[in-house]
Amino acid sequence: MIPHTGNVFVISAPSGTGKSTLTSRLVSNLEGLIFSISTTTRAPREGEVEGRDYFFVDPDAFDHTVAEGGFLEWVEVYGNRYGTGRDWILQQLAKGVDVLLDIETTGALAVQERMPDAIMIFLLPPSAAELERRLRSRGKDSEEQIEMRLKYARHELEFFPRYDHLIVNGDLDVAYRQLESVVLAARSRRPRMEPTARQLLSEF
Amino acid sequence: MIPHTGNVFVISAPSGTGKSTLTSRLVSNLEGLIFSISTTTRAPREGEVEGRDYFFVDPDAFDHTVAEGGFLEWVEVYGNRYGTGRDWILQQLAKGVDVLLDIETTGALAVQERMPDAIMIFLLPPSAAELERRLRSRGKDSEEQIEMRLKYARHELEFFPRYDHLIVNGDLDVAYRQLESVVLAARSRRPRMEPTARQLLSEF
Numbered sequence: 001m002i003p004h005t006g007n008v009f010v011i012s013a014p015s016g017t018g019k020s021t022l023t024s025r026l027v028s029n030l031e032g033l034i035f036s037i038s039t040t041t042r043a044p045r046e047g048e049v050e051g052r053d054y055f056f057v058d059p060d061a062f063d064h065t066v067a068e069g070g071f072l073e074w075v076e077v078y079g080n081r082y083g084t085g086r087d088w089i090l091q092q093l094a095k096g097v098d099v100l101l102d103i104e105t106t107g108a109l110a111v112q113e114r115m116p117d118a119i120m121i122f123l124l125p126p127s128a129a130e131l132e133r134r135l136r137s138r139g140k141d142s143e144e145q146i147e148m149r150l151k152y153a154r155h156e157l158e159f160f161p162r163y164d165h166l167i168v169n170g171d172l173d174v175a176y177r178q179l180e181s182v183v184l185a186a187r188s189r190r191p192r193m194e195p196t197a198r199q200l201l202s203e204f
Numbered sequence: 205m206i207p208h209t210g211n212v213f214v215i216s217a218p219s220g221t222g223k224s225t226l227t228s229r230l231v232s233n234l235e236g237l238i239f240s241i242s243t244t245t246r247a248p249r250e251g252e253v254e255g256r257d258y259f260f261v262d263p264d265a266f267d268h269t270v271a272e273g274g275f276l277e278w279v280e281v282y283g284n285r286y287g288t289g290r291d292w293i294l295q296q297l298a299k300g301v302d303v304l305l306d307i308e309t310t311g312a313l314a315v316q317e318r319m320p321d322a323i324m325i326f327l328l329p330p331s332a333a334e335l336e337r338r339l340r341s342r343g344k345d346s347e348e349q350i351e352m353r354l355k356y357a358r359h360e361l362e363f364f365p366r367y368d369h370l371i372v373n374g375d376l377d378v379a380y381r382q383l384e385s386v387v388l389a390a391r392s393r394r395p396r397m398e399p400t401a402r403q404l405l406s407e408f
Contacts, residue, residue: 122401124400124401128404128408154405157401157408160401160405161394164393165389165392165393165394166393168397168400178388178389178391178392181384183385184382184385184389185369185385185388185390188370188382188386190368190369190370193370194364196328197328197361197364197370200328200331200332203331204332204357204361
């Protein structure tokens, strides 16, 4: 096999669309595809492992990486910062590994700015009513939180024109097959396969 | 389901790469994907059905379509002409049907000129030696014909930079999965899914 570089996939979806289910299945089914590992300033929780769940750093180290432009995107949540480190991803790509970034639209678009080749995937609920039904049936949120999630879903959906693939999660297996196809199809793209084709030509 | 337009897929491969096996399986497995039907001036052979195997026309009708630019590509073989009619394909696309064109590189590039959105797929043998082995094991060709096929394979392979996807057919199932993924992934592309996303947004 001729070495080739991996692809970056960025996936966003409104809360309740089934993104976690789909992406976990994807990463466990497909060889050569891994989740991106975020860097964070928050303390490890019980059971969390450095380099598997997160890269844990202190605030100064985080600042330093921000200053040198080492994050594709970063965000502060409840006083903790979380970032997607560029160098670690580039190392995976160089090994031919595909990297999946599961991030909300704002972060996703920041990544797209810095990595225009990233393949942008948006998961859609089949309808607004169905999204609402799913959020309610989880029983996790108050009425007010559900309203807020729906409002935020609309806000996120407005960014769909910046994504390359839009996948409706009505039936989980159908959506899964679509998602997997996007990853597999990217693996046969010409730029990635060019070394293989050149090698083949040289044999004739 | 919101109406959308179909995609055109053009697939080329050197003789002996396994294209027929893969494309037949693809079209029979995937709903909403059909082979393009060529127009020809040759007489129907026994069992051939108008509008299923070919559109059979007389030379004058063929000339007329050529003159009005109605073919995406056409070719003359042993005094018979064969063409890919544009209008029939556009009708399929308007119905949301995907159309697969199985054509050699020259015709494929002519189609690409006229339909820049066509998704171009090139099937590659795993190696020159394996292609030669497959051609020999078919037992169909003389030594001279095999030499000619290999020379022509090299000629065709030189066009790989014009294709979007390069799929190596080493293992048939792996290649099939790759091929199917290209078709399925195209179905979730943003331009095609845009009406669905707009409809969804309007529900919030």
